[in-house]
Structures are given as C-alpha cells and as structure tokens.
Amino acid sequence: MSARLIALGIAFVALVSVPYWMPGDYYINVASQILFYAIFALGLNVLVGYAGLVSLGHAGLFGIAAYATAYMLQIGYGHSAAIVVALIVGIASMAVFAVLSLRSTGIGFIMITLALGEILWGLAYRWISLTGGDNGINVRLRPAPFGFSLTSPNTFYYTTLVIFLLSVAAMTVFVRSPFGASLMGTRDQPRRMNALGYHVWMIRFYACLVSGLLTAVSGILFVYYTQFISPQTLALTSSAEVLLMVISGGAGTLLGPMVGAALVVVVKTVVSGFLERWNFLLGAIFVAIVILMPEGLVPGSARLWRLAWRKMNAPAKAPAPEGKP
Amino acid sequence: MNFWLVLTVNSVTFGGLLFLLSAGFSLIFGLMRIPNLTHGSLFMLGAYVGATFVVGLLGFQLNFWLAAILATLAVAAFGALAERLLLRRLPGDQLAQVLVTLGLSFMAADFCLLVWGGDPLNVATPAGLGGFVRVGPAVFPMYRLAIIVIATVVALGLWLLLDRTRLGAMIRAGVDDPDMARVVGIRVSQLFTIVFALGAGLAAFAGIIGGPILSVYPGLDQDMLPLALVVVILGGSGSLLGSFVGSIIIGFIYNFGQALLPELAYFVLFMPMLLVLLLRPQGLFGRHVP
Amino acid sequence: MSALTVTGLCKAFGGLRVTSNVDLNVEPGERRLIIGPNGAGKTTLFNLITGEISPDKGSIHLFGQDITKTPSRRRPHLGMARTYQIITLFARDTIIHNVSLALLGLSPARWNPLIDIKHQGHLIEHGRAALERVGLAHLAERPLAQTSYGERRRVEIAMALAQNPKVLLLDEPFAGLSIDERADVKQLLLAIPRDVTIVMIEHNMDVALEFAERITLLHFGEVILEGTRAEVVADPRTREVYLGH
Secondary structure, eight states: OOHHHHHHHHHHHHHHTHHHHSSSHHHHHHHHHHHHHHHHHHHHHIIIIIIOOOOSOHHHHHHHHHHHHHHHHHTTOOHHHHHHHHHHHHHHHHHHHHHHHTTOOHHHHHHHHHHHHHHHHHHHHHOHHHHOGGGOEEOOOOOOGGGOOOOSHHHHHHHHHHHHHHHHHHHHHHHHSHHHHHHHHHHHOHHHHHHTTOOHHHHHHHHHHHHHHHHHHHHHHHHHHHSEEOGGGGSHHHHHHHHHHHHHHOTTSSHHHHHHHHHHHHIIIIIHHHOSOHHHHHHHHHHHHHHHOTTOHHHHHHHHHHHHHHHHHGGGSSOOOSSOO | OHHHHHHHHHHHHHHHHHHHHHHHHHHHHHHHOSOOTTHHHHHHHHHHHHHHHHHOBTTBOOOHHHHHHHHHHHHHHHHHHHHHHTGGGSTTOHHHHHHHHHHHHHHHHHHHHHHHOSSOBOOOOOTTOSSEEEETTEEEEHHHHHHHHHHHHHHHHHHHHHHHSHHHHHHHHHHHOHHHHHHTTOOHHHHHHHHHHHHHHHHHHHHHHHHHHHOBOTTHHHHHHHHHHHHHHHHOTTOHHHHHHHHHHHHHHHHHHHHHOGGGHHHHHHHHHHHHHHHOTTTTTOSSOO | OOSEEEEEEEEEETTEEEEEEEEEEEOTTOEEEEEOOTTSSHHHHHHHHHTSSOOSEEEEEETTEEOTTSOTTTGGGGTEEEEOSSOOOOTTSBHHHHHHHHHHTTSGGGGOSSSOGGGOHHHHHHHHHHHHHTTOGGGTTSBGGGSOHHHHHHHHHHHHHHTOOSEEEEESTTTTOOHHHHHHHHHHHHTSOTTSEEEEEOSOHHHHHHHOSEEEEEETTEEEEEEEHHHHHHOHHHHHHHHOO
C-alpha cells in the first residue's frame, strides 16, 4: 500500500463522513461550496493547466448555465428539463467562445475571453426582460431526485460529493489518456505537434468542450445551492476568482484546483467572519504565489517537502543520486 | 434636438475622460505588452485620494487642482513602486505580470473600502466651473467643457513628450522593438518603471478630474477597467492617436448605447472590441498585435 | 515517379523575396544536400515544403500527389517528416513519452480520451524499437531535460523515423554537436534504409559532403546550381557564392 493510496483513502473517508464531523450545517454548506467550486476550477484547469490557455471569461459560462437553469424553472419547466437545457446552453456557449477565442493564444486569448465574459455579464445586467437585471432570478425549490429532497444541507452535500467524485474520476482518466497527452503536447510545443500530424486547433476545441461541460455542471450546482442567480456571478471579479483558484493551487495538476478552490472558499466564507477585508488577503496571496511559488501551492509544497526531506537525510548518508527523488 | 446635443457633448466629455484613462493603459500595453488589469483601481485610487484632499485632510482643504496634482503624483509613485518591487521580478513573463496586476486590483479595491468605506463620495465641481455656458439655444455645464479642454491639453502634452523629447523617442523605440532598443543602449527596464508610473498617474488624474461627474464609489474600478480595455483594443496599443480616436468613439457608443439601447448597452460596447480582436487585432492605429 | 518535386516555388515577405522560382526534384531513395550561405532561404524552403508557410506561387508534389494546398498537419500522414534546426522537444517528459507522441500523431488513438496511454503495449513497444534504432533504448525513462544535446538530436531523429516517413527533411542535424556526437548521428543517418528519401540542410561541410549524393546550392532564395556532389564541389560558382569571388 503506497503512501499515496493511503492518503487518498483517508481523504475519501473524510469527504464521505463530513456531515458527521463538521460542526454544524454552516460548515457542511461550506464543504458543498468547496466541492462545486472545485469542479469549476477543474473545468478551467483543462484550459489553463492542460491546454496552456488562460481564460478570464469563464464566470460568464458558469453564469449562463446557472441562468439557463433558473430561467427554465421560472417559466415552468421541471428540474430535468432545466438541467438538460442548462448543460446544452453551457456547452454551446463554450463552443462559441472557443471558435472566437481560439484564433489567438496567450495575451490575445485572455483579452478575447475577457471581452466575451463581459458581453455575457452585460447581457445579464441589462437584458432585464430576460434576466431580471440586478434583481436576478430566484430558484424556489431544489430538485428531489428519486424522492430525496435536496433541501437539507446533508443531502445536497452528498449529491455534490457524488458529482465531484465523478468529475475527478473523469479528469483522472482524461489526463492519462492519449487525448490528454495530445492536449498537453499542444500546450508545450504547438508547432512541433502540428509537424507531428496533430490538429492543434481541433484538440483545443474539444478541450474547451470538456471544460465547458464541467463549468456548466458546477454552474447548475451553484444555482441550486444558492437558489439565486444575479449578474455579479458573471462579473470579471468572479472570473478572476476561479482563475485564482486554479493558479494558486497549481495549474496542470489534479489536486491543485481543488486546494485552490478550498483556499478561496474558506477565505470568502469562514475567514470573512473574522477579517472583513478578505479580498485584500486573496489578492495578496495571489500576488505572493505568482511571484514566489508560481507552480502553485500543491507542486510548490511538494517540492519544498522533498528539499526538506533530502536535507534531513543528507548528513547521515551518501549524497542522493541524480534523477527522480 | 436638445437631447441629441446634450448627448453629443456628454459623449465628447466622456471621451475626454476615457482618453485620460486609456492613454496610460495604451502606453503600458504598447511598451510592456501587458494589459494592466490594475488600471481601473489606479483610476479609483486617484479619485479617492484626490477627493480626500479636496474635502480636507488633517484640517487642510486643498484647491481642486492642487489636490488633483497631488493625487496624480501619489498614485504615480505607487505605480512606480509596484513595477519595481513586483513586476520587475517577472522579467519577460507577461502572463505572470498580468496575473500580478489582477491580484493588485483585488488588493487596491479592498484597500479603498477599508479606508473610505462603502458610501459614494461626492466631489464638488471646482470653483469657477460650476456654472453653465450658453451656446446658441443650448446650455452646457461648464465643467464638462472644461474636461474636454483638459483632455486636449494633456493629449497635446503627451504628444509633445512622445514626439519631441528624448524620453519619448526611447518609449517609441521600446514600443516598436524592445530587443532592438536594448541593443542600442536604451535602459528598457527603467523605461518600464517610468511608463508604468506615467500610466498610473494619468489614470489617477482621470479619476479625480472625473470625480465631479462620476463621483467616487466602490466598484468604480470595475466600471472603468473594461472601458480602458475597449478603447485601447479599438485604437491600438502603444498609439496615442489610437487612444484619442478610440476614446471619442467609445464615448459616443457608451452614451448613445445607454440612451437608445439600454438592454444591449454593454453588448454594443464590447462588440467592437471583439470584432477588432478577431478581424484587425492591432486596432486602428496599433503598433503591434497583442 | 520522383519522391519530392518542387516547381517554381516563390515566397516574398513584404518586399523581400525569400524564395525565387525554386525547382527541386528528388528521386526516391536519394540523399540530397541543400547548401548555401546564411540567409539563402534554406529553412524557408523547408517551411514551404512542410506547409508551415504557404507559397505565393508554385507547386509541391509528393510521390506525384499535389500537396501544395494540403495543411501542414496532414503532410506527416502522407509520409513527410521533418527535424528542426533548434530542438524543440517536450522537456517536461521522458524520452519514451516524446517518441510516443510522435507515434500517436499518425494514429486515430490520439483522439481517445478514455484509455490509459501507459497501458498501450504496442505503442510502448514501437517506441522502444524507435529508440533502439538511435541507440537510446537504455535511456527511455530519462526525462528529456536531463539529456545531452546530442542525445536530444537523436531523440528527434527517432521521432521522425518513428513516423515511417517516405521523405525525411533534416534541418541542420549536426548543428551544435560535439565531434563524437556528430559521428553518432552520421552513423545513424547512413544506416537509414533506401525506402526513405532524405533531403538535408547543412552547414557543416565535412560530415554533410560525405553523406550527399546530389547537392542543390541556394543563394538569395534562388537555385544557383544543382548536380552531383563532385560537380557542385568543383564548380567555381560554389566558391563564389560562399567567398564572394
């Protein structure tokens, strides 16, 4: 049994038993938030971490799935229809984003996605007849699949947990697959990949769709959690926050976005109880990580741990051999 | 008739303000090749600091113009510090620099909330410019016309700086080809600090000058940053003329859009930006493609 | 049928003509060397042949098939492989992963998001075989970042050969190599069977000349001279182009 497997086992048990050891409903709800924001971060990570494309418009896609759900429910459809439509709208919007933004990479990609996110925000804010503008749309009831109502924090948490675990499993398979390897190849050497026969644009497009699916799923969970959607969710600050999650945790890793999501959510919810100016803290952490630990908290801590481990063991033994620790 | 005239004057005024905001953004983008996501915050900081000086600090109440200059210098100094201490640690890594400006914007916004609270600050129109000007049948607030004059003066000043001074020549060289500029002995990293400070100062100046019209409130940074972005993308990065023309165009689109198509106001604003990014990424007068 | 035929190829950037009316005809199995001083347009010619830039005029035929309008990503599928002057491989990954990417590039499996790449036995087998050919099988699990320049050049050639090309374009394969490394690469290239046609750009004359059967001399984007090795070496125009008199 490797240390990794044990750690995973402990984590799994901890996650599954949350309602039993978390001190109250408030914290179970925070756990739910961490989980669906982690799905959102995993979705953005497909682009930022694995495709090498930084998007500052993802909150728009998150929000449009949330709005679609809320709107469908508002005009009288049931939850199944609302969810299906929201998924379709979310992925279709991502496809449009992709076609428009994949003409560029790097700073150009950031600017186009920023503009697209702003357009969606502007529509949410001003198309009052459709979205209610600043008043937003309320979601009266959470769904009750197979008779289990999701109104209680516990049931909502478990539903979110199941979807989260499925998302993590899917991402694990994705990252180890040939397509995952192709995608990461286009991140590292797009010109070489093209010369080797890969269709770089198409690979990125499919990656966008995968990202869009995860983003839409998290948006739907979000709107059922808060039972409310307003334009603020699509603002540039929201896109910046999810980017912060990915980059602070560690882009291009599986654990990174989850740690980043936990960090941001905990600062926003729990820390904000003690520290009113938590945005300042978030910004400061972000700047510190970008300058001091650009690979992110997860890889960065692992590296520091390895260094410390080697330093601790060095004097007693011969120098460590070259190669992987 | 009067409606259109008022809308037009407001558009030109807003365009003037946008020019003051985006000229700096354009120079930073042109030279350092990064969209400075802190720019909206610098505008807001200038507005808050200037407003504080005007309202009175430690018993001293300052003349509006003096307050504006002090606020400009203060924020310019802040910009210089931010560039030297933070951005300079990431040489050549544009993506990381953009992320730092993003983080800074979070910090600046919360800092303003901490110091000045959540209520909007009203800035009184400076003495002597509070009245109206009559041009034929139409009546215009004098201050709005003053902004147009100020923006034009600053535009001329910037043009003289870029076109007639040695510093300006170095900046233009850096915008065109930073590597070549280094080769001929231009201290490009020093230029970065100067231009970033200049951009910050201009944004701050715009903030306090715009104070009497826009007032100062939390979220002002989020309102202004996208506008700077749109203007510079449309006009082209690194081009003063582009900022000028772009500002006027966006001033018009913004005001007429809000008035005539309120539901699609932001759509109408960002569509030109999107179209330019897709069809002509260097913008109208840009020196290079972002 | 010739392996590679280029007819009347022209390319200009702004006012600068980098390729002027280039004709090239390489027979199957041939070893062709393209030489010329710096700026002669040799790499640009390669970029035109692989499709990374598109010509203003002219055509390119691969074994009789007109590929002038074929996108560059399709050309490896038609049997064209290429190495670069500056080695741009996947530094984060192991050598075997680099070769696997080359193998996957032509396989429909590259679109598969469900299977585990490390469990693809035949992929790993072919990868090791490709590394055997260049004498690097023992370093398969070594991260590329921990290899020498000469080893990386051999990895790059392994990747190109792994795609079973019919025409192999080598852009300065000996650049930056030590004398021993050059000898290794030379052996490697000489061992490539005749079912692969090779076109090479090279500056390093002592190694390249040994290798070449026919030589094309480029200058300012134009073909000045073409012939057998002996012909081109003896021709006074060759010296003129390089030494200016």
